[in-house]
Each structure stands twice: as C-alpha cells, then as structure tokens.
Amino acid sequence: MKMLVAGGAGFIGSHLIDALLEENHDVVCIDNFFNGTLQNIDHLREHPRFRFYEQDLCDFETLSDTFRQEQFDFVFHLAANSDIQASVIDPKIEYSNTYGTTFNLLECMRVHGVSKFFFASTSAVYGEKMGVRMDEYSAPLEPISYYGAAKLGSEALISAYSFMNSFSTLIFRFPNVIGPRLTHGVIYDFIKRLRANPKELLILGDGTQAKPYMHVFDLINGIATMKDTLQEGVQLFNIGVETQTTVTRIANIICEMMNLDNVIYNYTGGRGGWRGDVPVFSYSLDKIHSTGWKARWTSDEAVSKTVAEVI
Amino acid sequence: MKMLVAGGAGFIGSHLIDALLEENHDVVCIDNFFNGTLQNIDHLREHPRFRFYEQDLCDFETLSDTFRQEQFDFVFHLAANSDIQASVIDPKIEYSNTYGTTFNLLECMRVHGVSKFFFASTSAVYGEKMGVRMDEYSAPLEPISYYGAAKLGSEALISAYSFMNSFSTLIFRFPNVIGPRLTHGVIYDFIKRLRANPKELLILGDGTQAKPYMHVFDLINGIATMKDTLQEGVQLFNIGVETQTTVTRIANIICEMMNLDNVIYNYTGGRGGWRGDVPVFSYSLDKIHSTGWKARWTSDEAVSKTVAEVI
Numbered sequence: 001m002k003m004l005v006a007g008g009a010g011f012i013g014s015h016l017i018d019a020l021l022e023e024n025h026d027v028v029c030i031d032n033f034f035n036g037t038l039q040n041i042d043h044l045r046e047h048p049r050f051r052f053y054e055q056d057l058c059d060f061e062t063l064s065d066t067f068r069q070e071q072f073d074f075v076f077h078l079a080a081n082s083d084i085q086a087s088v089i090d091p092k093i094e095y096s097n098t099y100g101t102t103f104n105l106l107e108c109m110r111v112h113g114v115s116k117f118f119f120a121s122t123s124a125v126y127g128e129k130m131g132v133r134m135d136e137y138s139a140p141l142e143p144i145s146y147y148g149a150a151k152l153g154s155e156a157l158i159s160a161y162s163f164m165n166s167f168s169t170l171i172f173r174f175p176n177v178i179g180p181r182l183t184h185g186v187i188y189d190f191i192k193r194l195r196a197n198p199k200e201l202l203i204l205g206d207g208t209q210a211k212p213y214m215h216v217f218d219l220i221n222g223i224a225t226m227k228d229t230l231q232e233g234v235q236l237f238n239i240g241v242e243t244q245t246t247v248t249r250i251a252n253i254i255c256e257m258m259n260l261d262n263v264i265y266n267y268t269g270g271r272g273g274w275r276g277d278v279p280v281f282s283y284s285l286d287k288i289h290s291t292g293w294k295a296r297w298t299s300d301e302a303v304s305k306t307v308a309e310v311i
Numbered sequence: 312m313k314m315l316v317a318g319g320a321g322f323i324g325s326h327l328i329d330a331l332l333e334e335n336h337d338v339v340c341i342d343n344f345f346n347g348t349l350q351n352i353d354h355l356r357e358h359p360r361f362r363f364y365e366q367d368l369c370d371f372e373t374l375s376d377t378f379r380q381e382q383f384d385f386v387f388h389l390a391a392n393s394d395i396q397a398s399v400i401d402p403k404i405e406y407s408n409t410y411g412t413t414f415n416l417l418e419c420m421r422v423h424g425v426s427k428f429f430f431a432s433t434s435a436v437y438g439e440k441m442g443v444r445m446d447e448y449s450a451p452l453e454p455i456s457y458y459g460a461a462k463l464g465s466e467a468l469i470s471a472y473s474f475m476n477s478f479s480t481l482i483f484r485f486p487n488v489i490g491p492r493l494t495h496g497v498i499y500d501f502i503k504r505l506r507a508n509p510k511e512l513l514i515l516g517d518g519t520q521a522k523p524y525m526h527v528f529d530l531i532n533g534i535a536t537m538k539d540t541l542q543e544g545v546q547l548f549n550i551g552v553e554t555q556t557t558v559t560r561i562a563n564i565i566c567e568m569m570n571l572d573n574v575i576y577n578y579t580g581g582r583g584g585w586r587g588d589v590p591v592f593s594y595s596l597d598k599i600h601s602t603g604w605k606a607r608w609t610s611d612e613a614v615s616k617t618v619a620e621v622i
Contacts, residue, residue: 088475091421091472095411095414099410099464100406103402106402107402107403110402127470127474128474136451137451138450139448139449139451140447140450140547141450141467141470142470142474142545143467143470143471144470145471146471146472148467149464149467149468149471149472150467150468152463152464152467153410153463153464153465153467154464156436156454156459156460156461156463156464156467157460157461157464159452159453159454159455159460160457161402161457161460163439164399164455164456164457234453
C-alpha cells in the first residue's frame with residue numbers, strides 16, 4: 001500500500017516510516033521541519049520506496065496537489081506541535097499546527113477519496129483527573145492544555161469525517177513516548193542540563209510527578225499491529241504501559257548511566273512542571289490489551305533503554 | 312456590565328441582546344451578517360446602551376482592536392455556522408465560522424483579560440446515540456456532523472482556556488430552538504413551501520423523526536438566569552425541553568394554523584433528513600432542572616407558538 005506519514009520527519013513519525021518500509025509499503029513523508037529534522041529521515045534518502053515532500057500541512061492547496069499526485073491508500077497523521085510549553089505562550093500554534101493540520105488532512109482525504117486513517121491523539125485529552133483511572137469511555141473530557149484541546153478537537157473532527165465519508169479510522173491516545181531521536185521532554189532536558197553542568201540539576205516541580213513512559217519501538221509495534229485490524233468507523237484505544245516513573249527516578253537513572261555522583265537536585269517545588277502539565281496520571285489499557293497486544297518494556301525499562309540509546 | 316454578544320444579529324443572539332438590554336447592561340454586538348440580518352437588530356438602532364460592529368470574527372486583528380477599545384466584562388459567543396446542511400458540502404465553513412470564531416474570541420479574552428464567558432454549544436456533540444439518554448457526563452462523544460465536531464472542538468478549547476486563564480464559563484448544549492426571527496429549519500422550510508404550493512408538502516425522511524423543540528424565549532430566560540450563577544471553571548448544562556415533536560406533527564400544526572386542508576405529504580422516506588442529521592434524540596435535563604430552572608413551554612407548545620408568531 002502507499003502510505004502517507006504526515007509529520008514523518010518527527011521523532012515518532014520517522015520510526016513509523018522505518019517500520020512501514022520494513023513491511024514493504026511505499027511511504028511518502030510530508031514534513032515542514034518545525035519539529036521534525038532532516039537528520040531523522042536522512043538514512044532513507046536513497047530508499048527506492050520512500051519519497052519526501054517538504055511542505056506545510058497548513059497549506060491546503062499544496063497538500064491537495066500532493067494527494068492528487070500520490071493517490072494514497074492510508075494516511076498516518078503524526079504532525080502536531082509537540083512542544084506543549086511553546087503553545088502555553090502562543091496558543092495559535094495548536095490552532096494551526098495541531099488542529100489545522102488534522103482538518104486539512106481529513107478534507108484532502110474526503111476530496112481525494114482516501115478512507116484509511118491513523119491519528120496520533122494523546123492522554124492529554126483527559127485533562128487533570130486526579131485519582132480517576134480513565135478509559136476510552138470516561139467523561140467528561142476536560143483538557144487543561146491548548147495541546148490537549150486541539151487533539152480532542154481533532155478527535156471530534158475525525159468522528160464526523162469518518163461517519164460522513166465511511167472512513168476506517170484508528171486513533172491511539174499516546175502516553176509520553178521516549179526513545180532514539182527524542183527532541184524534547186524531561187529526559188532530553190536532564191541530559192542536556194547535566195552535560196552543561198554535571199554537578200547540579202534543576203528539576204521542575206517536587207520530583208514526585210509520575211507518568212507512564214513508553215518506548216517508541218513499543219508504540220510503533222502497536223500501530224503496525226493494529227493498523228491491520230482496521231474496520232469502518234472509528235476505533236479508539238489508549239496505548240501505553242501500566243507502570244509509571246517519577247521525575248526524580250528519571251534523574252537518578254540518568255545520573256547513574258552518565259556515571260555522575262552526588263549531583264545536587266534543585267527542585268522548583270509545587271505540584272507540576274508548568275500550568276497545563278498533568279502531574280499524576282493513570283489510565284486504563286484494558287481495551288488494547290483485550291486485543292492481545294501489550295507493550296514489551298515497563299516505564300522504568302523504557303527510560304533506562306532510552307537513556308542508554310541517547311547519551 | 313458591558314456585554315459582547317458575538318453573532319448578535321442572528322436568530323438567538325438578537326433575542327439575547329434584547330434580554331441583556333432589558334436588564335440594563337451595555338451591549339456590543341459583533342456580526343458579519345453571514346447568518347444574521349440587520350433586520351434582527353434594526354429596532355435597537357437608536358438604543359443608547361447598544362453598539363454594533365459589522366465585523367468578521369475570523370479576522371483576529373480587527374477583533375482584538377474591538378476588545379481593546381470596548382473593554383468587555385462578559386463575552387457571549389453565539390456566532391457559528393447555523394446552516395448544517397451547507398457545511399455537509401463544504402466542511403471548511405465549520406472550521407472557520409464555528410471553531411475559528413471560538414478560538415479568536417478565547418484568544419482575545421486571554422490577551423485582553425476578559426474572564427466571563429458564555430458558549431452556545433449543541434446537542435449535536437453527542438452524535439447518534441439511538442436509545443441512549445445522554446447527560447453531561449456521557450461518553451464517548453462521537454459527533455456525526457462537521458457542525459457537531461466543530462462545537463465539540465470548541466468545548467475542548469474552552470476547557471483549556473478556562474483552566475489556563477481562570478475563566479468563569481457557562482456552556483449550554485442547545486436543542487433545536489425556534490421562535491420569532493427563525494431563518495431556517497423544518498418549520499421555516501415547511502411554511503415557505505406551503506406558501507409556494509398549499510396543496511402538497513415535501514417532507515424529508517419518513518416524518519417520524521422526533522426532536523425536542525425549545526422556544527427561544529425559554530432559552531434566553533435560561534441563559535439570563537444561569538449567567539448570574541457564574542463561578543470559576545466551566546459549568547456545562549444540557550438545556551431543552553423533555554418533550555419531542557415529530558416532523559409530521561409539525562406539518563400538521565402548520566397546516567392547521569395556515570388553514571390548509573387536505574395537503575398531500577410527499578415523504579422522501581428513510582430514517583433521517585440527510586446524512587449527519589440525527590433522527591431520534593433524547594437527552595437528560597436533570598442537571599439544569601436541579602438548579603431550579605425549567606422551560607415554560609413543551610415542544611409542541613413551542614412549535615404552535617412559533618408558527619403563530621411567524622406565519
């Protein structure tokens with residue numbers, strides 16, 4: 001099949017491309033290098049079944065031309081603003097890069113008759129539900145970040161487009177994903193800070209914030225597996241790992257693997273990193289586990305593996 | 312207080328302006344006359360506490376200038392594409408006029424420090440839930456129209472903006488609303504068709520589609536009442552009437568009030584009017600009723616009252 005990976009030069013998108021090429025699909029990547037990098041796809045430059053367009057998905061006419069030319073069978077939408085803190089300062093980033101890209105892709109699918117769709121959603125659609133174990137049928141959904149809001153809005157659009165145009169759609173609500181080619185987030189920040197100053201480490205919050213971290217290879221395996229079970233309508237799954245890792249534990253793992261002793265942790269204090277960050281989070285994976293699929297690595301294992309891969 | 316009514320020249324917005332002026336507030340109306348009309352606000356032309364801007368809410372810079380100039384205390388957002396069938400053909404209408412207008416208003420509130428917000432949402436966010444009685448905590452929300460999707464996306468944005476900026480927000484999910492100044496919908500269409508041809512009436516579907524119809528005076532009374540109970544965070548309510556009216560019953564009421572006998576009904580057949588229309592719908596009003604507020608007229612009464620007002 002001919003696959004479009006939108007946002008394919010990004011951290012997760014580029015791994016998905018590797019996996020789809022491995023399965024002998026033809027893969028077209030569209031990216032504008034806002035968050036993605038040429039480096040992430042540079043190893044594919046000579047690949048006979050890979051093609052790259054440097055395009056902004058917000059430009060509908062250009063995107064529509066590419067759809068007309070390429071005649072895709074399947075669209076994987078992994079393009080979004082991935083820097084949540086940036087949109088705290090300027091929410092317009094989410095309006096165009098997260099919601100707007102979804103709209104343009106769906107509209108191109110409608111106009112050009114593509115019906116298979118994968119969407120990278122997020123656990124951030126749940127908002128801050130302290131102590132509640134959220135599953136795919138939990139409500140109300142009250143995102144507290146502009147990013148989570150734009151992703152939930154995208155899910156709503158997908159619901160309508162899928163119904164109106166008989167799309168077969170798979171939505172995964174991603175957890176925190178880590179692994180090679182990581183470009184931001186707590187692991188990335190800590191390594192960068194410790195390289196600059198191996199004696200002290202600034203930690204946002206009080207360090208007890210715990211989140212499930214999933215290794216990108218596990219996530220890609222989940223997408224590759226579940227895409228083959230596509231059926232008409234929308235199938236929505238939480239994906240992730242059952243375990244969690246605290247921020248302080250991440251710092252400990254990194255210091256250990258970087259062979260740093262007696263690093264002084266300077267906590268900013270408080271409950272979360274920044275307004276809109278969700279400090280403690282847990283959600284149900286029963287639905288995806290009931291299909292027989294399960295992640296290979298725990299949260300702690302994913303953190304250790306990632307640190308080993310990127311330091 | 313100084314109130315902005317966005318979409319104030321529309322059917323519902325113009326009635327809200329009347330009510331707010333009645334309560335001695337200063338009212339500013341912004342409308343681009345896409346769905347609204349000058350006729351709806353013409354009676355306010357000389358009112359000392361009313362001011363009108365013909366502006367497109369999609370133009371952020373102009374809107375921001377108006378916010379700077381007027382220093383609003385409270386924003387009522389009733390601007391949206393109100394012609395759901397038009398966006399079936401061109402979903403971009405919902406992207407800009409329903410979702411985009413919400414984004415620009417919220418962003419102007421954030422930038423200019425306005426914190427009181429009312430949003431006109433819709434029962435269409437629930438999608439097609441046959442036989443399920445939806446309340447404000449029901450899930451999943453799977454809108455089947457682009458209109459419902461854009462409204463649900465707006466609710467998600469409002470959740471994030473309200474959290475991030477400590478807004479006090481009231482959201483009502485509207486039913487079908489009818490009354491004076493109605494510009495579209497089944498009552499409007501039937502009267503128009505019967506004026507053109509009093510012998511026959513084309514009816515989309517099989518006529519058994521039943522929906523709750525609420526009189527606009529009841530809706531406005533609900534908004535005016537609940538706006539005074541505003542508190543920080545988002546309060547979300549279904550609003551409507553417990554009863555429903557079938558399409559055939561509406562035809563009967565109109566024929567009777569227009570003194571037409573033996574009109575032949577030509578049904579197109581099928582379950583609904585068009586793809587994306589929700590044929591049978593019922594949702595819980597327990598939450599708003601628990602505040603002590605209740606609509607005055609039943610669905611049938613609202614239909615009869617409206618027909619009397621508009622024929």
